[in-house]
Amino acid sequence: QVTVHRTAHYLAMEGYGHYLLGRFGEAIETLSHAEAIAVEHGLDELGSLIGAWRALAELRANRVDEAAAALERCHTRRKPGMGPTETILEMAGIGVDFARGRTFGVIERMRAVHRNFERTGQNVGCVPTGWFGTHMALALGDLEAGAFFLDRVRPLLQGPHATSMIGAHCLLEAWLHQLSGAPRAMDASLREALSQAADPGARVR
Secondary structure, X not given: OOOHHHHHHHHHHHXXXXXXXXXXXXXXXXXXXXXXXXXXXXXXXXXXHHHHHHHHHHHHOOOHHHHHHHHHHHHHOOOOOOOHHHHHHHHHHHHHHHHOOXXXXXXHHHXXXXXXXXXXXXXXXXXXXXXXXXXXXXXXXXHHHHHHHHHHHHHHOOOHHHXXXXXXXXXXXXXHHHHHOOXXXXXXXXXXXXXXXXXXXXXXX
């Protein structure tokens, strides 16, 4: 039997798949549909998770106000004990603050989010938070923090599932090497990224 929960969850996963492949318009549309179903039927925790994913997609589409609105809707139906959903909401909230130029404390907040994912063994959360943290740190000139995040993520990029991720990671490493004044290391990272770009999934990332 196809329940309402299963329908919303299926659409949510479809929308998240669009997000991972860089199809942010499709992601936002699908996640909006899934969120509406969850909210209509009182599925608060699932609705909040979908809303957090939608906020991340809105951010990647450079729609900061829409991302903030998605988070605000999540907070109105927030309940204690939502676990990983709370961590994803915090990650998206950090992204909104960073995009709006409210950068004080964002690196430490992202470290805390990353530690939460590590503590609960959720590698699927460790990789994006590590990359987000790296981007924020390097954009703010905090090379030590950038190296911290990259070092935490690199050991996780193993196995077939990680093939499409290595190229994106190498680009961030190249950026760190450039800012650190290490051109040879930068070139090596760029060469590895280009070699990974032969994989269609890696090219999208």
